[in-house]
Amino acid sequence: MLVIMKRDSSEDDLKGLMRKLSQSGLTGHLSRGVERTVVGVVGQTYPELRDTLELLPGIEDVIPISKPYKLSSREFQPENTVIRVSDVEIGSDKLTIMAGPCAVESETQLLETAKAVSAAGANILRGGAFKPSTSPYSFRGLGKLGLELLAMARSETGLPFVTEVLSAHEVDLVARYADILQVGARNMQNFMLLDEVGKTKMPVMLKRGMSATIQEWLLSAEYILAQGNRQVILCERGIRTFETFTRNTMDISAIPIIKSLTHLPIIGDSSHGTGKWQLVTPLALAAVAAGADGLMIEVHPNPDQALKDGSQSLTFANFERLMQRVTPVAAAVGRKMPREIEEAHAR
Amino acid sequence: MLVIMKRDSSEDDLKGLMRKLSQSGLTGHLSRGVERTVVGVVGQTYPELRDTLELLPGIEDVIPISKPYKLSSREFQPENTVIRVSDVEIGSDKLTIMAGPCAVESETQLLETAKAVSAAGANILRGGAFKPSTSPYSFRGLGKLGLELLAMARSETGLPFVTEVLSAHEVDLVARYADILQVGARNMQNFMLLDEVGKTKMPVMLKRGMSATIQEWLLSAEYILAQGNRQVILCERGIRTFETFTRNTMDISAIPIIKSLTHLPIIGDSSHGTGKWQLVTPLALAAVAAGADGLMIEVHPNPDQALKDGSQSLTFANFERLMQRVTPVAAAVGRKMPREIEEAHAR
Amino acid sequence: MLVIMKRDSSEDDLKGLMRKLSQSGLTGHLSRGVERTVVGVVGQTYPELRDTLELLPGIEDVIPISKPYKLSSREFQPENTVIRVSDVEIGSDKLTIMAGPCAVESETQLLETAKAVSAAGANILRGGAFKPSTSPYSFRGLGKLGLELLAMARSETGLPFVTEVLSAHEVDLVARYADILQVGARNMQNFMLLDEVGKTKMPVMLKRGMSATIQEWLLSAEYILAQGNRQVILCERGIRTFETFTRNTMDISAIPIIKSLTHLPIIGDSSHGTGKWQLVTPLALAAVAAGADGLMIEVHPNPDQALKDGSQSLTFANFERLMQRVTPVAAAVGRKMPREIEEAHAR
Amino acid sequence: MLVIMKRDSSEDDLKGLMRKLSQSGLTGHLSRGVERTVVGVVGQTYPELRDTLELLPGIEDVIPISKPYKLSSREFQPENTVIRVSDVEIGSDKLTIMAGPCAVESETQLLETAKAVSAAGANILRGGAFKPSTSPYSFRGLGKLGLELLAMARSETGLPFVTEVLSAHEVDLVARYADILQVGARNMQNFMLLDEVGKTKMPVMLKRGMSATIQEWLLSAEYILAQGNRQVILCERGIRTFETFTRNTMDISAIPIIKSLTHLPIIGDSSHGTGKWQLVTPLALAAVAAGADGLMIEVHPNPDQALKDGSQSLTFANFERLMQRVTPVAAAVGRKMPREIEEAHAR
Numbered sequence A, B, C, D: 001m002l003v004i005m006k007r008d009s010s011e012d013d014l015k016g017l018m019r020k021l022s023q024s025g026l027t028g029h030l031s032r033g034v035e036r037t038v039v040g041v042v043g044q045t046y047p048e049l050r051d052t053l054e055l056l057p058g059i060e061d062v063i064p065i066s067k068p069y070k071l072s073s074r075e076f077q078p079e080n081t082v083i084r085v086s087d088v089e090i091g092s093d094k095l096t097i098m099a100g101p102c103a104v105e106s107e108t109q110l111l112e113t114a115k116a117v118s119a120a121g122a123n124i125l126r127g128g129a130f131k132p133s134t135s136p137y138s139f140r141g142l143g144k145l146g147l148e149l150l151a152m153a154r155s156e157t158g159l160p161f162v163t164e165v166l167s168a169h170e171v172d173l174v175a176r177y178a179d180i181l182q183v184g185a186r187n188m189q190n191f192m193l194l195d196e197v198g199k200t201k202m203p204v205m206l207k208r209g210m211s212a213t214i215q216e217w218l219l220s221a222e223y224i225l226a227q228g229n230r231q232v233i234l235c236e237r238g239i240r241t242f243e244t245f246t247r248n249t250m251d252i253s254a255i256p257i258i259k260s261l262t263h264l265p266i267i268g269d270s271s272h273g274t275g276k277w278q279l280v281t282p283l284a285l286a287a288v289a290a291g292a293d294g295l296m297i298e299v300h301p302n303p304d305q306a307l308k309d310g311s312q313s314l315t316f317a318n319f320e321r322l323m324q325r326v327t328p329v330a331a332a333v334g335r336k337m338p339r340e341i342e343e344a345h346a347r
Helices: A011-023 A047-054 A107-119 A144-157 A168-177 A191-200 A214-225 A254-261 A270-274 A277-289 A316-332 A341-346 B011-023 B047-054 B107-120 B144-157 B168-177 B191-200 B214-225 B254-261 B270-274 B277-289 B316-332 B341-346 C011-023 C047-054 C107-120 C144-157 C168-177 C191-200 C214-226 C254-261 C270-274 C277-289 C316-332 C341-346 D011-023 D047-054 D107-119 D144-157 D168-177 D191-200 D214-226 D254-261 D270-274 D277-289 D316-332 D341-346
Strands: A002-005 A027-032 A037-042 A059-063 A083-085 A088-090 A096-100 A124-126 A161-164 A180-183 A204-207 A232-236 A266-269 A294-298 B002-005 B027-032 B037-042 B059-063 B083-085 B088-090 B096-100 B124-126 B161-164 B180-183 B204-207 B232-236 B266-269 B294-298 C002-005 C027-032 C037-042 C059-063 C083-085 C088-090 C096-100 C124-126 C161-164 C180-183 C204-207 C232-236 C266-269 C294-298 D002-005 D027-032 D037-042 D059-063 D083-085 D088-090 D096-100 D124-126 D161-164 D180-183 D204-207 D232-236 D266-269 D294-298
Touching: A002 A011, A002 C002, A011 A027, A011 A037, A011 A047, A027 C027, A037 C037, A047 A059, A088 A096, A096 A107, A096 A316, A107 A124, A107 A144, A107 A316, A124 A144, A144 A161, A144 A168, A168 A180, A168 A191, A168 B168, A180 A191, A191 A204, A191 A214, A204 A214, A214 A232, A214 A254, A232 A254, A254 A266, A254 D277, A266 A270, A266 A277, A270 A277, A270 A294, A277 A294, A277 A316, A277 D254, A277 D277, A294 A316, A316 D316, B002 B011, B002 D002, B011 B027, B011 B037, B011 B047, B027 D027, B037 D037, B047 B059, B088 B096, B096 B107, B096 B316, B107 B124, B107 B144, B107 B316, B124 B144, B144 B161, B144 B168, B168 B180, B168 B191, B180 B191, B191 B204, B191 B214, B204 B214, B214 B232, B214 B254, B232 B254, B254 B266, B254 C277, B266 B270, B266 B277, B270 B277, B270 B294, B277 B294, B277 B316, B277 C254, B277 C277, B294 B316, B316 C316, C002 C011, C011 C027, C011 C037, C011 C047, C047 C059, C088 C096, C096 C107, C096 C316, C107 C124, C107 C144, C107 C316, C124 C144, C144 C161, C144 C168, C168 C180, C168 C191, C168 D168, C180 C191, C191 C204, C191 C214, C204 C214, C214 C232, C214 C254, C232 C254, C254 C266, C266 C270, C266 C277, C270 C277, C270 C294, C277 C294, C277 C316, C294 C316, D002 D011, D011 D027, D011 D037, D011 D047, D047 D059, D088 D096, D096 D107, D096 D316, D107 D124, D107 D144, D107 D316, D124 D144, D144 D161, D144 D168, D161 D168, D168 D180, D168 D191, D180 D191, D191 D204, D191 D214, D204 D214, D214 D232, D214 D254, D232 D254, D254 D266, D266 D270, D266 D277, D270 D277, D270 D294, D277 D294, D277 D316, D294 D316
Parallel strands: A096 A124, A096 A294, A124 A161, A161 A180, A180 A204, A204 A232, A232 A266, A266 A294, B096 B124, B096 B294, B124 B161, B161 B180, B180 B204, B204 B232, B232 B266, B266 B294, C096 C124, C096 C294, C124 C161, C161 C180, C180 C204, C204 C232, C232 C266, C266 C294, D096 D124, D096 D294, D124 D161, D161 D180, D180 D204, D204 D232, D232 D266, D266 D294
Antiparallel strands: A002 A037, A002 A059, A027 A037, A083 A088, B002 B037, B002 B059, B027 B037, B083 B088, C002 C037, C002 C059, C027 C037, C083 C088, D002 D037, D002 D059, D027 D037, D083 D088
């Protein structure tokens, strides 16, 4: 942390700063420039210190120079984290393809979809049992029944599944069924929930909040990591901007940024990222080209009858085409598909 | 809901739409224009219907024309909701002034502040016992001890208090102490929490999420109202924009908009709304001038030693000056201060 | 400017930096902390230097510590700039009220409006002769005829007028008629235009770009000031955010920020700032309460027949009510109205 | 255009609307639903009509259902526009690669760069002679000398060039030298400039404004097309969001959206789109994967000595690597590189 003194600050201001630092167990390292006097702060600083110092007399600005996240940083762990879920390796040279319906609606809907996405080459099933909904009058998911159906679909297809957990006191329940716990965008700063999923030591997929900076997102990941749970997967799903043509603006640049700042795997969700099924495939290709470790795609047997998010869901045929189009792009950037499509079709 | 058919849609497309509507228990009212054919949908529609219809062949666009929130709307209840908390009436012609420290730090800090803000004319004490924090390495509040200190400060000063509840399973605990439950910006779409605070039937102050539209905010209020709890207070606390000079951009226009769309009271929080203590008073004046029912202001005995948000906290002297400056502006827009300042000083 | 060296940077990296600085006529002031090594740069730096230094090996970050604008800063000129236009003083303790139609449409429309706003107490007439329009198929203004009508309205009412100039080569023409040249939001970074209006030495009102930071806005003002033209008025007219309920989000906090960073006067335009006539008055009151030096308000004899921006224009009666409501708020913050309303009515 | 009547509107309100429509040469087509009465407007509507109608008594909402842009729409011209510049075809199955320095700085800098990007396979040279600069104290380009150097580089390498024109009165000058005129992001709504570049009938590359919606961008293109100039190229270069890690957020979804709404070619500028050289290549790959017709990339012999935008410029070696990495991604989505790299290297 660096403290910039005002041009007209006095010697007393400087002494006040030094005293404050020393009271906080820190030391100040003085540098008198022609332009300004700068004090480098040495010791274990903390985010609130900045606010405190800014209020002292004679202080122009306080500049943090260490990153506030630690366990998620590349500096802390240079090699990529690879998370094993059944026989899937998330963060390896093979892409992870998560696919399935937005919400679990019925046994038939889920099983049909699970078989179709498996046949097309997906290796993780997705599906919501507990659904966040902007309106209290909308469908909020099948709850426990949804979890049971997901477990049944896993038995039938062999696909492990990821599903969202909405609150801290449901973590135990969801964790008994799921292979990967998902923390949704609206809960990215539900710190109680982050603590609880951290304690499970299970793989957790943390979606970026719709207006979260990359740093805030990594600090939320840090909550999970700080509980001793190193199995964190990040998921870019679009941010809120002024543009209304798309539901969100998918921040493709977040993918290479996350790969450079952290060792954690990152998944691109182009269904939520765009909100329009016609854009799902082009943005999926973009995510893979930019270095994503995998994709999350919403698929539904009849998108026009979906209870949630029909307009961003792919039909089985469109998902198959997406997989066919992703294959050569993956190869072009040195990635493998989860299974060879032929093999998938042979199943 | 209106369905706009494509210019080149066929009669079969139209029949398909009509069949779909009839399956959903709705009827379609046809209007063939020169430019386009439009179908008005009659019956109890729901948000997901739009997604479903958009995917049918021959559909250009689907346009909702009813507002998705009901219980919070002025149409549902034309007269203002006034919420009584002890002898305070929130939403009446008297302003409600909520003031106190961001976080409860100690008995001394809290009591001193409570007395000071009471003397200056505030009529609700604020203070955080459970604190959301972007980083897991930062101060997260005193917890239950904080609630006990707040109750002690209430006994000493007579001020009822508002404090944040962070998760559904802590609602019971916080509700045993607090006069008003606060749902913070990061939890505006924590729907479990909204359900739980709804069930308490206690006054709830719902802060706007940092990237929530006004409609999303009102839908979150609707969650609480739908539990039979009519005591909802809204609080504008700034939204996230591209501007980095302020911590948030306080959306003053939200104040008259909320007053026109809903019957619920609205409070302006210019501490979080700006993030800089120098801006707290000008924006508080602006909020009152624009029609706010009250203010929420962070006050600390020594902002430069605050554990949280020191840079946006006022000293006792600055809070007193704020109250002095608010008084004539309130009068100019036909509002009264909670108590006459003289009376306050005499206490 | 401060250069932060990477944790693992070498002595050669440091030498490289020092050499580069010396080539640029600068000197580096070294400070070796426990955490990091920091180099303070002394001499006449320039914005691009930052990019250059960031690319040198071993550099973690480069931090500018001087503000990039100079002539507009309070440090350069501590006392307020007051701009005289005829008998109006913009930036004094009297508010400046600019009012009139969005676009000049006809002699009758303009004269009627000019008389009505004058009678209600406005002291500057506004009206667009050259209109920017998002679509090429929309009304683009009466051009030179519009300027002539504005001049005629000035003769009839005694009100000086402000009107927009859209391009550098029309500056001469517009300057022959107008009292104040307006640079619109879309042209805030039309640097050629800024140069040209700077050269006129006439009063210029510079609107904030819809996604301009405060710093970028002041740098655009600096273009005008750098031509030796000190008569710059700033105008906050709303910024673009994710919220779609309003046309723009009026950034009321910009008003006290501008007053603290600069000596230039600032006007609040709550017509463009909200885009809805029902919100114009509450936001005008907020702007005055927050410290604005004046208001800009769109008024039209028949908003429902306006060729531009009818939905944000006030009728004569509504403008009169606005003026009546502004008067006590102005008094509450120590400001005078341009003329006593009685006197205005007597004219 | 559809007009939704208020629930409590009267027959007189309806008659007033019909009268207004008929005065405007339009006809209203009435549809009385159970929920609401809706009037479809038939005839040649215009954007301002919406504002006008919204102000009539009894009107709830006015909804435009035609797109406001015409000449740029796929409906107007279903097949792709292909623009020929010398032997380059922009919008064909071959990618167009525009590369070169941000600003022309000297003969040596430009010639070296032109040769290097040509050798690496670029087919258009880019370089700024007139530079927009946020600060008046920064480098603003070599002007006419820059144009002459670009012409010289064209003679030496055979590469046609694109360069920015900053104002309407410089269009003639720049058009005498350039092969493609560039309108920059800050000038996307400089309508005078759009008119002038439209009149040249030369190829024009129109960059998206930093906070322009896709619709506004297409309306700006419409200005150029409306002058009879069909040679418009669009360029996505990042939009302004709350994220500060990158200079802009590159909206990759704009690429497939533009391809679906319009027949015009679209180029991805990942240099401005990210502002960091390390992100330029991943985002270039993403743009190509998402369907871009080409790329625009800043290249400089010594980015650390660049007068502008050094931090987002690639070295020659890094540009060569970018081209090598783009090649297989282009093939994966069915695109060809401008020239075979082998051939390029052989030159």
